[in-house]
Amino acid sequence: MIRISLRDHRYLSPFNDYARDLRILNKPLWLHHRDLLSPYVDGERQVDAWEDIFSPITLPREGDRACIVYRDNLYFDRIYIEEFLQQAKARQKPSRAAFLPTDAAFREHALPLSTSYTPGGGLYLADLWYFPDGPTHEEPEPLIIDLEAREIGYYHVPSYMASQQGDLTYQVPLKAFLAIDSWVHIFVADVVFGLFGRGARFEQRLDSDLKFKLQVFFNAMYQGKQLLESARVVEVGSNCVIDPTAVIHGPTTIGNNVTIGAGTVIENCVIGDNVNISQGCQLMLSVVGDGAFLPFRAALFMTTLMENSMVAQNTCLQMCVIGRNTFIGAGNTFTDFNLLPKPLRALDGNGELREIKQDVLGSCVGHNCRIGAGVIIHPARTIESDVVIVASDSRRVINKNVKFEQSDHHELTAAELHRQLYATDRRQVDTW
Secondary structure, three states: OEEEEEOOOOEEOOOOEEHHHOEEOOEEHHHHHHHHHOOOOOOEEEEOOHHHHHOOOOOOOOOOOOEEEEEOOEEEOHHHHHHHHHHHHHHOOOEEEEEOOOOHHHHHHHOOOOOOOEEEOOEEEEEEEEEEOEOOOOOOEEEEOOOOEEEEEEEEEOOOOOOOOEEEEEEEEOOOEEEOOOHHHHHHHHHHHHHHHHHHHHHHHHHHOHHHHHHHHHHHHHHOOOHHHOOOOEEEOOOOEEOOOOEEEOOEEEOOOOEEOOOOEEEOOEEOOOOEEOOOOEEEOOEEOOOOEEOOOOEEEOOEEOOOOEEOOOOEEEOOEEOOOOEEOOOOEEOOEOOOOOOOEEEOOOOOEEEOOOOEOOOEEOOOOEEOOOOEEOOOOEEOOOOEEOOOOOOOEEOOOEOHHHOHHHHOOOHHHOOOOOOOOHHHOOOO
16 A cells, blocks of 8 residues: 655645644654554655546556555544554445544534535545545545544633633544644644543553553552653653653653753653753643753743744743744743633634634744743734744734734844745745
């Protein structure tokens, strides 16, 4: 079997970058596809349009002509793709991934802001196909895989803060699938479907697998640690320096060459390679990319920090997505909750503002941005790649989306020192 990836040519706002080049759980999406599908395929092709999959040069002329075709802005995990391929092969008919509107995880988190699903026959069809004997114009049969959502609470809202009080919840799937059409979907893939999903599967395995439960228990006893601090649930790479006063709870994955300072608290996170986390930092349910730097007392809660970015001291990011090579200055405040019960809206795949059906959400900062100290950013706002924001009397509060043309560096001397690397049209970018 071979895999055929169908290129998605749209840039994702505010990154001005392709979804396939963005990181999910600290791995580029295109690399995630390759690694996940490598046990099932022995060849790969990339095409620019649907018609190209029917080209004679796409598939081998002899031997196994089965293929899996997918658009390269999709995120799916191992459990989902295993079941999809198993059921599709059993049919021996062309099949296409489909979802019921009653699937809670799909309805609540994948469908809002999406532009990639095709409604039809009471279903939502996704851009994932299986062809047992090569691509055909025959209409594929919908293949419905239940994502097996579990309702998990994550936030408690007091009665004086909103008309709807009590616990806010996510519909966390045990199998993950969604199209990355908006920056909000990066947050969903990393946090809701990724870290929350990993925790839910860990708890399910503890409940159902007695042997695994005993292994975790005895490993914790042997190491003299609490259950969630043992090596069975906290994976640490090579050449790491971790202060003994740091508290790390699993499930957590820490890469190679990582430094973690005194008093740091980490809970259910993915930490990349060559990351420096200084004293007193707090990280919960967050993804930290390779080469990131968090000075003392920085905090991340349900946040994605992409590679080579920095969050300075006394800054707290809640439910945010931060692009690569971006600097977030000291003392910034990213708010995540409207003071009045007004629905939050975010940009969809077509660049239009739509309700996100979430009561609490932070903001998104693109690649190669510089955000100075002391800025306040309202919920669900976006700052486009290559923007520089300097706190001043005229702009200290960000209450609207910020485009590159509104960057403060245009008004500063030596503005040419900050190059635009992620233009909407790459031909506009000067080369050195």
